[in-house]
Amino acid sequence: MIPRSSLALAAALAAMACPQAARAAGAVEGAVEKQGLNITAVIIFFAFVLFTLGITYRAARQTKSASDFYAAGGGITAGQNGLAIAGDYMSAASFLGISGLVFSNGFDGLIYSIGFLVGWPIVLFTIAERLRNLGKFTFADVAAFRLDQTSIRVLSATGTLVVVSFYLIAQMVGAGKLIQLLFGLPYSSAVPIVGVLMIVYVVFGGMKATTWVQIIKACLLLGGASFMALMVLIHFNFDPNAMFAAAVQVHPKGDAIMAPGAFVADPVSTISLGLALIFGTAGLPHILMRFFTVSDAKAARKSVFYATGLIGYFYILTFIIGFGAITFLMNDPTYYKVGANGSFDKIRDLIGGAANMPAIDLARAVGGDVLYGFISAVAFATILAVVAGLTLAGASAVSHDLYASVIARGRTTEGREVNVSKISAVVIGVVAIVLGYVFENQNVAFMVGLAFSVAASCNFPVLLMSILWRGTTTLGALVGGFLGLISAVLMIVLSKAVWVDTFHMAGTAVFPYDNPALFSVPLAFVAIWLFSKLDASQRARREQAAFVEQYVRSETGVGASGAHAH
Amino acid sequence: MTVNATAAAAVEGRITADVGASDYQAILRNPNFQTLVSSRNKFVWTLSMLMLFIYLGFILLVAFDKALLAQKVAGGTTSLGIVLGLGVILSAFILTGIYVTRANSRFDELTERLKREVGR
Numbered sequence: 001m002i003p004r005s006s007l008a009l010a011a012a013l014a015a016m017a018c019p020q021a022a023r024a025a026g027a028v029e030g031a032v033e034k035q036g037l038n039i040t041a042v043i044i045f046f047a048f049v050l051f052t053l054g055i056t057y058r059a060a061r062q063t064k065s066a067s068d069f070y071a072a073g074g075g076i077t078a079g080q081n082g083l084a085i086a087g088d089y090m091s092a093a094s095f096l097g098i099s100g101l102v103f104s105n106g107f108d109g110l111i112y113s114i115g116f117l118v119g120w121p122i123v124l125f126t127i128a129e130r131l132r133n134l135g136k137f138t139f140a141d142v143a144a145f146r147l148d149q150t151s152i153r154v155l156s157a158t159g160t161l162v163v164v165s166f167y168l169i170a171q172m173v174g175a176g177k178l179i180q181l182l183f184g185l186p187y188s189s190a191v192p193i194v195g196v197l198m199i200v201y202v203v204f205g206g207m208k209a210t211t212w213v214q215i216i217k218a219c220l221l222l223g224g225a226s227f228m229a230l231m232v233l234i235h236f237n238f239d240p241n242a243m244f245a246a247a248v249q250v251h252p253k254g255d256a257i258m259a260p261g262a263f264v265a266d267p268v269s270t271i272s273l274g275l276a277l278i279f280g281t282a283g284l285p286h287i288l289m290r291f292f293t294v295s296d297a298k299a300a301r302k303s304v305f306y307a308t309g310l311i312g313y314f315y316i317l318t319f320i321i322g323f324g325a326i327t328f329l330m331n332d333p334t335y336y337k338v339g340a341n342g343s344f345d346k347i348r349d350l351i352g353g354a355a356n357m358p359a360i361d362l363a364r365a366v367g368g369d370v371l372y373g374f375i376s377a378v379a380f381a382t383i384l385a386v387v388a389g390l391t392l393a394g395a396s397a398v399s400h401d402l403y404a405s406v407i408a409r410g411r412t413t414e415g416r417e418v419n420v421s422k423i424s425a426v427v428i429g430v431v432a433i434v435l436g437y438v439f440e441n442q443n444v445a446f447m448v449g450l451a452f453s454v455a456a457s458c459n460f461p462v463l464l465m466s467i468l469w470r471g472t473t474t475l476g477a478l479v480g481g482f483l484g485l486i487s488a489v490l491m492i493v494l495s496k497a498v499w500v501d502t503f504h505m506a507g508t509a510v511f512p513y514d515n516p517a518l519f520s521v522p523l524a525f526v527a528i529w530l531f532s533k534l535d536a537s538q539r540a541r542r543e544q545a546a547f548v549e550q551y552v553r554s555e556t557g558v559g560a561s562g563a564h565a566h
Numbered sequence: 567m568t569v570n571a572t573a574a575a576a577v578e579g580r581i582t583a584d585v586g587a588s589d590y591q592a593i594l595r596n597p598n599f600q601t602l603v604s605s606r607n608k609f610v611w612t613l614s615m616l617m618l619f620i621y622l623g624f625i626l627l628v629a630f631d632k633a634l635l636a637q638k639v640a641g642g643t644t645s646l647g648i649v650l651g652l653g654v655i656l657s658a659f660i661l662t663g664i665y666v667t668r669a670n671s672r673f674d675e676l677t678e679r680l681k682r683e684v685g686r
Contacts, residue, residue, distance in 0.1 A: 107635075110651040111628055117655055118621045121662050125610045125617075129669075241642040248643055258645040259636030260628045267629040274625055298674065305666045312655045552590045555603050556677050558684075 035352065037184040040373025048381050049197065052213045059205035066414040069206035069421065070137035070396055076211055076293040082306025084211045085290050087218030088389055089311050092178060092382040095221065095318060096356040102322020103358035104347050106257025109322055113315035115274050119281030124304040127282060129297035130467050130554040139288040140401045143466045146546035148474040153401040155481045159458040160285040160397035164390050166447040172436030173444045175383045181352055182376035187440060194384055195433035201388040202395060202425040207293055210388045217385040220378045225317040231366035232324030247326040252346050272518035276452045279521055283455030286393035297557050325358035328365040335361050391428050398424040446497040453492060457484035457520035465528045467554055470547040473540040476532025484524030491516030593684050602676040609668060613661050624654050
């Protein structure tokens with residue numbers, strides 16, 4: 001068990017599934033000791049920033065229309081989009097967090113990564129191609145296709161902004177913690193660095209720059225992780241059995257690391273977490289947005305195939321890296337805070353904390369200071385790439401959904417809409433910087449869980465039902481979407497992670513499980529169905545009649561917005 | 567669709583001038599469209615259920631039969647759980663591969679034929 005005071009790069013999701021697993025996908029938690037200045041990392045990160053700014057400059061010159069700004073002009077290839085989608089998933093938290101989880105618990109780390117991966121085939125089978133055929137810039141384009149523009153866009157934009165805000169706070173705080181740990185720089189320096197750079201990428205380079213930053217990061221991370229896993233495998237002559245045997249020998253938990261441990265304490269919470277991961281993936285606005293950057297449904301389909309392969313490969317790498325870290329680090333006291341009597345706990349006493357440091361330390365063990373600096377810089381760069389995508393998704397929801405369709409009611413120009421988007425990006429960035437400072441000492445681990453749960457309980461049901469079911473009406477989508485959103489937020493607030501651990505309310509949690517998805521997702525679907533059935537208005541009949549056009553277009557792509565809409 | 571919605575849709579270019587309501591009705595009645603939709607839906611439904619079955623099966627084993635997953639494979643240190651876990655990752659990749667292969671050939675072919683027939 002990692003003490004609360006140590007750094008936990010935590011997926012709140014895991015935090016919810018089991019406090020012990022509180023560290024795998026999006027937030028960094030607890031106080032951190034600032035490490036010595038890591039000059040190699042700072043230099044490599046600086047080079048990454050310069051290079052991506054160069055790309056942003058080029059992208060800015062090519063970004064003229066709204067389509068360029070929101071969707072990179074539809075000119076991203078399937079391979080590039082696959083890398084970018086995979087990049088959105090290969091966060092600092094999944095790289096450091098999952099390998100840290102494997103380091104501490106072995107097998108349990110695998111359960112985590114699998115939950116994240118299996119959402120992708122479902123996305124491909126149900127919505128990927130239809131999204132591309134129906135939408136243009138945001139997923140609200142799809143949800144509001146035949147429903148009432150004003151109310152559905154308000155709902156979608158609310159869902160988007162809730163997801164984006166919580167995800168952003170977790171990332172900003174995470175960036176602050178990581179910069180202390182990996183670069184040896186103060187927390188206060190990370191927040192403006194991340195905030196200003198993400199504003200620059202988004203405002204000047206739009207989707208093109210945001211995508212390329214993600215692609216470059218994905219390549220660097222895949223390259224670095226592949227090299228580390230390769231070094232580990234070479235050490236064991238490519239015999240995984242030998243690696244596992246060596247790990248079991250040195251690990252304090254012994255053979256228990258080869259089997260499920262304490263990760264799954266409560267089956268209901270586990271299945272609920274699984275649902276949140278699968279359907280949350282299919283409802284994250286910054287990911288859905290990526291389907292509009294490719295030319296057609298075929299490219300959308302192929303990009304998910306590539307992404308699934310890359311993400312699966314990456315998770316296998318983190319598994320090998322976690323086991324490699326066990327065998328390389330656990331017998332080497334130089335990585336530990338050694339007690340006066342020369343003894344140390346092989347998990348608890350790892351310098352910097354076993355939640356985040358195993359992958360970083362392994363980089364030093366197999367590749368010296370250069371690889372150590374490289375992996376540190378890439379880990380920090382991952383945050384930058386993810387927040388840029390989040391900012392663009394939030395800014396698009398404000399300008400394309402709220403401003404153009406709700407406030408200006410369609411009577412605006414492309415140029416003005418894009419300007420509103422850029423202003424929104426600046427505002428979101430500034431707010432994120434402020435919140436990054438406000439939440440410095442707060443436990444933000446539950447926020448990523450909240451983001452996934454809201455995406456699964458609000459965005460995804462509305463999207464899926466409006467695409468697939470003729471009977472869906474505006475009333476049904478509104479009631480179901482808001483019920484899903486409110487119930488998910490409420491159940492998380494009343495769960496142990498927030499009610500007891502964050503708000504310090506006495507006694508036990510009001511909501512007994514760790515994740516609400518098992519309840520809030522069906523609630524949203526049933527409410528959409530029920531209130532659509534009950535809706536006998538004129539509008540409802542018109543909306544159901546308009547299904548034909550949407551249906552034909554979603555299945556065939558006839559009438560879909562082209563790659564370049566100038 | 568309301569007037570506002572139509573205005574908004576026109577601004578976004580969602581309503582393309584050259585696709586009229588009658589075209590959609592024609593496509594809807596086209597046998598190629600019906601074949602495309604019914605065969606693809608069946609295929610997608612099967613694959614989705616298979617993926618959920620594999621994933622939930624794995625999670626339920628993790629929750630209820632830890633002893634089985636702890637069993638050793640072929641007398642080594644590797645446990646059945648690790649082999650199955652990697653199998654789930656691999657199956658996700660294979661299932662998406664199967665879908666993409668089928669969609670790139672059969673479904674795209676049907677779509678193209680349909681578009682030719684309705685003159686798009």
